[in-house]
Amino acid sequence: MRLLSLLRVIVMGERNASRVVPPTGFTVGLTLFSAAAMAFLAVFALALSLATGRLADRWADALARTATVRISAPPGQMQAQTDAVMAVLATTPGIADARVLDEAEQRALLAPWLGPDVPVGDLPLPQLIEITEDAQGYDPENLRLRLSAEAPGAVLDDHTRWRRPLVRAADRLRLLGVVSIALIGLTTAAMITLSANAALAANARVIRVLRLVGARDSYIARAFVRRFTGRAFQGAAAGTFLGMAGVALLPEADSAGSFLTGLGFQGAGWLWPLLIPPLAAIVAFWATRAAAFRTLRGVT
Amino acid sequence: MIDLDKVAHDYGGGALLSDITLRLEPGSFHFLTGPSGAGKTTFLKLCYAELVPTAGTVRLFGRDLREMRRDDVANTRRRIGVVHQDCQFLDHLTIAENVALPLAVSDRDPGAQADNLSELLDWVGLSAQARARPPELSGGERQRAALARAVMMDPEIVLADEPTGNVDWEMSLRLLQLLVELNRMGKSIVIATHDLNLIRAAKAQIAARVLRIKDRHLQLAGADL
Ligand SMILES: Nc1ncnc2c1ncn2[C@@H]1O[C@H](COP(=O)(O)OP(=O)(O)O)[C@@H](O)[C@H]1O
Ligand SMILES: [Mg+2]
Numbered sequence: 001m002r003l004l005s006l007l008r009v010i011v012m013g014e015r016n017a018s019r020v021v022p023p024t025g026f027t028v029g030l031t032l033f034s035a036a037a038m039a040f041l042a043v044f045a046l047a048l049s050l051a052t053g054r055l056a057d058r059w060a061d062a063l064a065r066t067a068t069v070r071i072s073a074p075p076g077q078m079q080a081q082t083d084a085v086m087a088v089l090a091t092t093p094g095i096a097d098a099r100v101l102d103e104a105e106q107r108a109l110l111a112p113w114l115g116p117d118v119p120v121g122d123l124p125l126p127q128l129i130e131i132t133e134d135a136q137g138y139d140p141e142n143l144r145l146r147l148s149a150e151a152p153g154a155v156l157d158d159h160t161r162w163r164r165p166l167v168r169a170a171d172r173l174r175l176l177g178v179v180s181i182a183l184i185g186l187t188t189a190a191m192i193t194l195s196a197n198a199a200l201a202a203n204a205r206v207i208r209v210l211r212l213v214g215a216r217d218s219y220i221a222r223a224f225v226r227r228f229t230g231r232a233f234q235g236a237a238a239g240t241f242l243g244m245a246g247v248a249l250l251p252e253a254d255s256a257g258s259f260l261t262g263l264g265f266q267g268a269g270w271l272w273p274l275l276i277p278p279l280a281a282i283v284a285f286w287a288t289r290a291a292a293f294r295t296l297r298g299v300t
Numbered sequence: 301m302i303d304l305d306k307v308a309h310d311y312g313g314g315a316l317l318s319d320i321t322l323r324l325e326p327g328s329f330h331f332l333t334g335p336s337g338a339g340k341t342t343f344l345k346l347c348y349a350e351l352v353p354t355a356g357t358v359r360l361f362g363r364d365l366r367e368m369r370r371d372d373v374a375n376t377r378r379r380i381g382v383v384h385q386d387c388q389f390l391d392h393l394t395i396a397e398n399v400a401l402p403l404a405v406s407d408r409d410p411g412a413q414a415d416n417l418s419e420l421l422d423w424v425g426l427s428a429q430a431r432a433r434p435p436e437l438s439g440g441e442r443q444r445a446a447l448a449r450a451v452m453m454d455p456e457i458v459l460a461d462e463p464t465g466n467v468d469w470e471m472s473l474r475l476l477q478l479l480v481e482l483n484r485m486g487k488s489i490v491i492a493t494h495d496l497n498l499i500r501a502a503k504a505q506i507a508a509r510v511l512r513i514k515d516r517h518l519q520l521a522g523a524d525l
Contacts, residue, residue: 020404022392209388212350214378214453215405216371300350300373 021206021223024199028231031284034191035235036242039276042184043243046272049177051263056170067140069098069129073153081151082127088146089131094138101128126153188232188280189287196228196291204295211299221292225285232284236277244273301326301457301488302347302380307356309342316342318516320356324457324490329483329506331499332492333521334513340492341385343513344459347490348380349373378406381450381487383460387442389434396421396430399448406453417452424448424478440471447478457488464495472498480505 069089073081082100089098101109106128140158147154200207210220247264265272301324308318316339324330324347332340345351346358349365358365360376368376389398397404400417421427424444429437437445443463450458460479464472476498483489483506493499502508510521 019393019397020390020401022390206390209390210401210405211374212348212377212382212384212388213402213405213449214374216374216407218371219405219407296370300352 020210021203021220021227024202024224024227027195027199027202028227031192031195031228032231032235034195035188035232035280035284036239038184038188038191039236039239039280040243040246041239042181042276043240043247043273045177045180045184046276047247047263047265049174049181050265050269050272052170052173052177054266056167056174059167059170067131067133068157069131069147069154070126070157071129071151071154072126073151075124077153078127081153082129084151085129085147085154088143088150089129092138092143092146094134094136095131096134097132099130099132101130185279185283189283192228192232192284192287193291196224196288197295199224199228200291200295207295208299211296217293217296220296221289224292225288228288229281229285233277233281236280240273240276244270301361303357303359304346304353305357305359307346307353307358309339309346309351310354311342315354315516317346317513317518318355320518322511322518324488326456326488327483327486328488329480329502329508330490331502331508331510332490332513333494333496333499333510336494338513339516340513341461343518344382344461344490344492347459348377348382378402378453379455379457381453381455381458383443383446383450383458383463385461385465387434387446389442389445391434394431394433395426395437395445398434399445399452401449402452420448420452439465440467440475443467443471443475444478447475451482451487455487457490458482460489460491462493463491464493464498469497473501476502 069085071078071081071085086098086100089095106125109128110125140156144156147156207220244265250264302322303324304320304322307320309316320343332343334340342351346353347360349358349360349368352358352365360368361379363372363376365373390401393401396417399420403417418427418430421430424447426441426445426448429441429445434442434445443465447458447460447463450460458479463475463479467475472495479489479491480502491498491502499508499510512519512521
């Protein structure tokens with residue numbers, strides 16, 4: 001029932017709003033403008049939130065993978081040191097798996113730099129061991145100490161660790177985006193409440209007369225709710241369109257490096273901002289309704 | 301239809317009305333008199349639930365006002381036509397829209413009674429002024445428009461607060477004529493007025509009871525009227 005009237009308001013806007021309440025002038029214009037501005041901001045907060053979310057997921061993925069131990073030793077000692085390292089790793093808490101890469105895998109890793117045809121076996125290449133952490137993770141300082149004692153040619157290459165604080169920052173940034181969207185919603189509700197209260201106060205006499213001739217509270221509230229909901233939807237639609245255009249026109253960031261995944265929307269992500277206008281309408285609907293019923297409580 | 305039982309009202313500065321007991325029967329015709337400030341308007345407001353009595357019980361169509369929810373009050377007001385002392389028009393609407401206002405707010409099918417509206421405007425002689433705004437009307441025209449609005453929903457009772465307040469004698473008689481007609485159609489009528497000539501003119505045509513507010517109490521006026 002209420003959902004139906006909300007839909008009707010969104011579809012038909014103010015056209016059908018009752019003539020019984022005179023035009024509410026600046027208060028409705030104010031709602032149009034603030035809904036547009038807030039929707040514009042919400043698009044960017046949403047884009048930020050989605051982009052940092054993608055970033056955090058990607059980095060977290062990379063982290064979950066591996067670290068490497070690199071062993072550089074004269075050919076005669078290589079096998080002994082490799083065995084020593086494997087023994088150390090097998091007794092290190094926090095390591096789920098350790099695996100000695102074979103020659104084919106090492107060649108595949110080097111191919112981008114050296115080309116596919118280089119006979120890797122003839123080069124004094126280090127031996128690589130891939131480590132997979134378990135959920136707790138290991139203590140890299142402790143592992144380094146033990147490795148240097150058992151295998152002097154082994155170096156722990158913990159290259160993905162530097163990303164951990166960045167993942168945390170990206171997660172925090174995503175949270176800030178979500179908080180911003182919530183604040184934008186609350187601010188919209190506050191502004192619409194103020195506008196609606198101004199309109200209700202300006203029409204105190206009209207409201208009194210309507211009650212006197214037998215209008216129910218819901219009828220009177222509806223006259224105001226229609227206006228503010230319609231305007232909030234229209235304003236938010238305009239603001240969302242401008243915000244999405246702004247995001248679409250952002251310069252491409254991917255070419256500068258995959259570090260920034262681009263602050264835009266990707267694929268189905270473009271559908272998310274389309275939720276902003278209906279949400280603005282819902283916020284306006286409830287804010288105006290609440291304001292109207294609060295005012296009506298003071299009228300017999 | 302409207303029952304007051306030991307009703308008292310007090311705006312906060314001492315009792316204005318006290319111990320008022322009255323039963324308004326269907327088809328009855330009452331005048332309510334008393335000097336300015338005696339509480340005539342207050343009495344009528346108690347009858348259409350704009351005010352809640354500070355003591356006693358008001359029953360509208362059998363239901364205790366205190367037990368009625370806000371929607372019940374709204375529905376009940378559609379059964380009571382009121383001509384307010386200051387008319388209470390909405391100036392941004394035309395006279396026709398003002399007269400039709402009770403119907404417009406009632407969620408009933410407005411098309412069904414469009415004929416009714418033009419008939420009603422015709423009855424009070426305001427067909428030509430249908431598209432005018434309330435401030436453009438003379439005092440007598442405003443009062444007739446207010447009466448038309450009061451009967452728009454075909455109420456069972458009409459309460460008129462000083463309907464002849466600032467109109468000339470001829471117009472007063474015309475308004476009285478309309479109210480007498482309504483009474484002959486079976487509606488109960490209450491007219492608050494301090495115009496004794498009007499009361500005499502009415503008594504020549506119908507059996508009207510005259511109530512007087514004196515010293516906060518309601519009394520039946522004697523044969524001197
Ligand atoms: N809302 C109000 N608040 C306080 N006093 C009021 C209010 N309305 C009326 N009064 C006072 O109550 C008295 C009776 O008013 P009213 O019922 O309008 O009398 P009448 O209609 O007989 O002239 C007056 O003294 C008036 O000042
Ligand atoms: Mg009065």
